[in-house]
Amino acid sequence: MNKRAKGVTVWFTGLSGAGKTTVALEVEKRLAEQGYYTQRLDGDIVREKLTGDLGFSKEDRNKNIERNTFVAKILTDNDVITLCSFISPYESARNYAKKEIMQVGEFVEVFVDPPLEVCEKRDVKGLYKKAREGKIKNFTGISDPYEKPKKPDITLKTDQETVKESAQIVIDHLKKRGIL
């Protein structure tokens, strides 16, 4: 039997390779096992149909967040637990998402925060290497800024925690806030 939580968007922000999607997948799995409606949104899911025309300039990044926020807001409004994983390097864009979504439900900002060196060492998609070689421009953390969240609801040290531990921290927070 599927259950409805209180509408919420959990917004994972952090560098490429920080573990945003990995943790979101584990949270999604755990919540789905409990019968909650959940929806993940991340680059791999939205790029083809929703944001394929956008690049990595500040303007395009902002449009990316605007479209995804629109979708997350609608889902939140329909009491779906929405798990957004976007680098979302600009504080203003994250604040925009928060403001929009809090009109209809809850917003949880999760700063996925291993050191840059760890992300670069992981380099799952080989992007850091290309960025260092100058083959990718506007790469967050290398040639583009990442504005750290000042007061995130949760900070995950994914270099020191297992994926299960990080996911548990998120779930505990949702329980504490009365969302689950």
Place this chain on the structure above:
Amino acid sequence: MNKRAKGVTVWFTGLSGAGKTTVALEVEKRLAEQGYYTQRLDGDIVREKLTGDLGFSKEDRNKNIERNTFVAKILTDNDVITLCSFISPYESARNYAKKEIMQVGEFVEVFVDPPLEVCEKRDVKGLYKKAREGKIKNFTGISDPYEKPKKPDITLKTDQETVKESAQIVIDHLKKRGIL
């Protein structure tokens, strides 16, 4: 208490002024009264945040449908009754929406079909006048094609039915299909 229906997208297609949004609003109201999660998507809702960059060329119309289909599919997958009102003049685009959404739930095509003369006489937004004067190009029914649905699930004659009657036809269909 909110209830979940089986996931469905009800897709209203027809000329500008046909009554797509008017009927969708009435359906939404009736379903909300019964406690169902419902979400409307139409030009006025999505233009600002989701599709503001798109015009009325065939390519842009297709992108418009692609983005909205993406959103409708996610909502349908989360068992929200999704009411889409888009002129969607091209059969190929409507078939695309149907194919995508039927991967996760039900799809109901509603042809909102008063005569063009009725739509033009209503001219709620003054668009037909502008189109006749050549001030708007690519206007469906005047200077751009509208490909009528060949086998819609429902045809609404909004020039002969009241809004409540049209909405009832949609709701009866949803019941008959076992969706409500």
